[in-house]
Amino acid sequence: MSNVLVLAEVTPTGELSATVPSLLAAAAKLGTPVAVVATAPGVGSALTEQLGSLGAQKVYLAETDAAGSVLSGVAADALTSAVEALQPSAVLLAGSIDGREAAARLAVRTNGGLVHDAVDVRADGDKVVATHSVFGGAYTVESTVEGGLAIVTVRHGAVEGTADAATPEVVNADVSVDASKYAAIDSFNNVKAETTRPELLGASKVVSGGRGLGSKEAFDLVEKLADSLGAAVGASRAAVDAGYVPQSYQVGQTGVSVSPQLYIALGISGAIQHRAGMQTAKTIVAINKDGDAPIFEIADFGIVGDIFTIVPQLVEAIEARAK
Amino acid sequence: MRIIALIKQVPDTGGERRLDLTTGLLDRDASDKIIDEINERALEVALAYKDANKGTEVVVMTMGPEDATGTIRKALSMGADSGIHIADASLVGSDSAWSAEVLAAALQREQFDLVVAGNESTDGRGGVVPIMIAERLGLPAIGSLDSVELSDGSVRGERATESGSMTVSSALPAVISVTERAAEPRFPNFKGIMTAKKKPIGVLSLSELGLSEASGGRSVVLSTQERPARTAGKKIVDDGSAAAQLADFLAAERLI
Numbered sequence: 001m002s003n004v005l006v007l008a009e010v011t012p013t014g015e016l017s018a019t020v021p022s023l024l025a026a027a028a029k030l031g032t033p034v035a036v037v038a039t040a041p042g043v044g045s046a047l048t049e050q051l052g053s054l055g056a057q058k059v060y061l062a063e064t065d066a067a068g069s070v071l072s073g074v075a076a077d078a079l080t081s082a083v084e085a086l087q088p089s090a091v092l093l094a095g096s097i098d099g100r101e102a103a104a105r106l107a108v109r110t111n112g113g114l115v116h117d118a119v120d121v122r123a124d125g126d127k128v129v130a131t132h133s134v135f136g137g138a139y140t141v142e143s144t145v146e147g148g149l150a151i152v153t154v155r156h157g158a159v160e161g162t163a164d165a166a167t168p169e170v171v172n173a174d175v176s177v178d179a180s181k182y183a184a185i186d187s188f189n190n191v192k193a194e195t196t197r198p199e200l201l202g203a204s205k206v207v208s209g210g211r212g213l214g215s216k217e218a219f220d221l222v223e224k225l226a227d228s229l230g231a232a233v234g235a236s237r238a239a240v241d242a243g244y245v246p247q248s249y250q251v252g253q254t255g256v257s258v259s260p261q262l263y264i265a266l267g268i269s270g271a272i273q274h275r276a277g278m279q280t281a282k283t284i285v286a287i288n289k290d291g292d293a294p295i296f297e298i299a300d301f302g303i304v305g306d307i308f309t310i311v312p313q314l315v316e317a318i319e320a321r322a323k
Numbered sequence: 324m325r326i327i328a329l330i331k332q333v334p335d336t337g338g339e340r341r342l343d344l345t346t347g348l349l350d351r352d353a354s355d356k357i358i359d360e361i362n363e364r365a366l367e368v369a370l371a372y373k374d375a376n377k378g379t380e381v382v383v384m385t386m387g388p389e390d391a392t393g394t395i396r397k398a399l400s401m402g403a404d405s406g407i408h409i410a411d412a413s414l415v416g417s418d419s420a421w422s423a424e425v426l427a428a429a430l431q432r433e434q435f436d437l438v439v440a441g442n443e444s445t446d447g448r449g450g451v452v453p454i455m456i457a458e459r460l461g462l463p464a465i466g467s468l469d470s471v472e473l474s475d476g477s478v479r480g481e482r483a484t485e486s487g488s489m490t491v492s493s494a495l496p497a498v499i500s501v502t503e504r505a506a507e508p509r510f511p512n513f514k515g516i517m518t519a520k521k522k523p524i525g526v527l528s529l530s531e532l533g534l535s536e537a538s539g540g541r542s543v544v545l546s547t548q549e550r551p552a553r554t555a556g557k558k559i560v561d562d563g564s565a566a567a568q569l570a571d572f573l574a575a576e577r578l579i
């Protein structure tokens with residue numbers, strides 16, 4: 001089977017990115033999964049066992065001091081060298097900021113073809129076929145790369161399953177990075193607070209709040225309902241813009257796309273750009289005081305009413321049932 | 324300083340957007356076409372610098388069909404000084420790699436200190452074109468900046484990481500892209516709209532750029548399927564019992 005490279009991103013604190021497991025699972029559908037790791041010396045070698053347990057049969061390890069100080073260049077250089085050394089049939093990367101940048105540079109360097117935001121991949125003969133969910137799930141598109149190396153960015157949380165664990169062979173690569181070609185990382189800041197809530201991406205239940213909450217303090221209501229359901233918390237762009245929650249909570253066209261079992265929209269009108277990020281949810285519940293709000297067009301259960309009255313009652317009812 | 328802002332004409336995300344089911348390409352006639360909002364934010368970054376630093380020149384560049392002139396005029400009415408329009412019938416349906424090759428060739432003919440773009444277009448969503456351009460031009464790049472500080476010889480800003488954020492910087496010339504956090508775009512005023520009509524727009528064809536067709540790998544659409552639209556379910560008006568009814572519904576669906 002041909003090699004399929006995965007860019008295994010490593011966080012500034014030296015852990016494997018949450019995107020790695022599903023990338024390796026996707027790679028296993030196409031060939032022999034090889035993890036390409038670009039990190040500071042000592043960091044990557046500590047991760048090989050974990051990469052093996054996630055399915056990497058080989059780890060192509062580029063350890064360099066430049067990893068924490070050169071922006072996206074180290075990953076691009078490591079991948080370029082891995083492509084030369086291992087002649088893969090495809091390269092899979094996360095749709096993250098770093099993943100996209102490495103994909104972009106690699107595509108230019110290898111004269112390869114890039115398909116992005118795949119929600120699934122499969123092999124068809126020697127072709128790599130990627131599935132995409134376009135315009136908020138309104139269309140399903142399949143695409144492939146012709147005439148060059150297939151470079152695919154994969155939507156986080158979309159590809160399910162796991163690859164069989166392996167004991168990876170480690171290849172130490174000598175990658176020397178010319179820092180003058182890239183931007184510099186000056187510092188890493190404000191690491192996100194730990195939370196016991198599920199991550200928005202991949203959560204099976206999501207409760208989102210919109211401008212209808214009216215204030216940062218009132219957004220508590222969304223969190224209370226989320227906690228009673230064990231759900232992740234999301235928001236509309238208007239709620240993010242108003243400063244109720246950080247940008248990472250944004251669901252929609254320019255935020256994250258979620259496909260949970262249950263999506264509850266509180267005080268969200270249901271603008272088309274918001275719907276683009278949640279309309280593939282299995283069950284949608286909406287509470288809005290405006291009976292004409294477009295969110296009701298796609299809600300399985302809609303309540304026309306005031307969130308400040310209904311949500312506390314709902315939390316109580318859910319807690320009563322849990323007992 | 325000379326700043327080139329890359330802009331793109333896209334279907335308005337406020338309406339329903341359609342794909343042509345036989346080609347998988349955007350059905351261009353199905354929606355209103357507007358300048359992508361993220362490009363207005365990128366342009367705002369350039370214009371804010373121009374407001375504060377006399378002698379700054381802001382040029383907008385687009386690759387797109389003939390009617391993308393409207394997109395350039397919008398940018399000129401916001402305050403850009405001139406436009407460059409790469410218009411060629413053969414560019415319809417270009418993928419990101421080929422778009423980047425064409426834009427890089429056009430940029431190569433220009434003097435600039437900074438190229439600023441949006442982090443991802445609302446119709447393509449690849450988020451790779453600015454970085455591909457930088458790679459082709461041999462320039463440093465910073466994608467997806469949430470904030471931008473521009474000074475004479477350098478650019479600096481914050482961008483998100485999986486676990487927080489980082490501060491990044493580069494000497495100029497460089498290519499950057501910005502997220503929707505970076506700036507709130509201004510509205511064109513009456514004077515801007517009037518003067519935009521007189522500002523120059525240069526039009527370039529592929530042959531003028533010395534290009535004919537994409538050389539490397541291409542992304543090719545194999546099939547396009549439309550999913551049935553979602554329909555509305557039950558809608559009740561709260562009479563005091565709505566919360567209890569919803570709890571019953573969630574329990575029946577085994578969601579609680």
Ligand SMILES: Cc1cc2nc3c(=O)[nH]c(=O)nc-3n(C[C@H](O)[C@H](O)[C@H](O)COP(=O)(O)OP(=O)(O)OC[C@H]3O[C@@H](n4cnc5c(N)ncnc54)[C@H](O)[C@@H]3O)c2cc1C
Nearest residue numbers: 210211212236237238252253254255267268269274289307
């Ligand atoms: C290019 C582009 C990209 C965009 N991307 C996104 C995106 O990714 N995500 C996103 O969400 N938006 C996005 N938007 C913005 C989108 O168009 C809407 O502006 C936004 O979704 C509105 O958020 P909202 O529903 O919270 O606010 P509003 O539309 O203001 O709705 C607030 C709702 O709350 C209801 N309400 C108020 N008080 C109460 C109460 N006490 N009880 C019950 N209901 C109440 C009101 O009836 C109203 O329906 C984008 C826009 C553009 C142009």
